[in-house]
Amino acid sequence: MPVLPQVKCDDTNVNDGETGQMQPDHIIALLFAADRFQLPELVEHCVILLGLSLTVENFAERLALADTVMAFAPKLMSYCTDFLR
Numbered sequence: 001m002p003v004l005p006q007v008k009c010d011d012t013n014v015n016d017g018e019t020g021q022m023q024p025d026h027i028i029a030l031l032f033a034a035d036r037f038q039l040p041e042l043v044e045h046c047v048i049l050l051g052l053s054l055t056v057e058n059f060a061e062r063l064a065l066a067d068t069v070m071a072f073a074p075k076l077m078s079y080c081t082d083f084l085r
Contacts, residue, residue: 047072051079
């Protein structure tokens with residue numbers, strides 16, 4: 001039986017090697033994969049990255065994302081409501 005390696009997510013300085021920042025689309029894809037494979041620390045890390053990068057331009061998308069997947073909805077919704085204040 002294959003065993004998944006341990007995944008550590010303790011660094012919020014994630015980059016894609018080119019621009020120095022991980023693209024939001026990649027973070028969202030990683031978030032869905034982490035949720036699917038039940039990696040709660042990685043889910044939390046992705047939600048934090050998405051929450052910290054909220055802008056007026058991406059607010060509606062992030063709010064819809066929080067409304068879509070219940071596993072990470074409360075934390076991402078919290079970032080969205082804090083952004084409105």
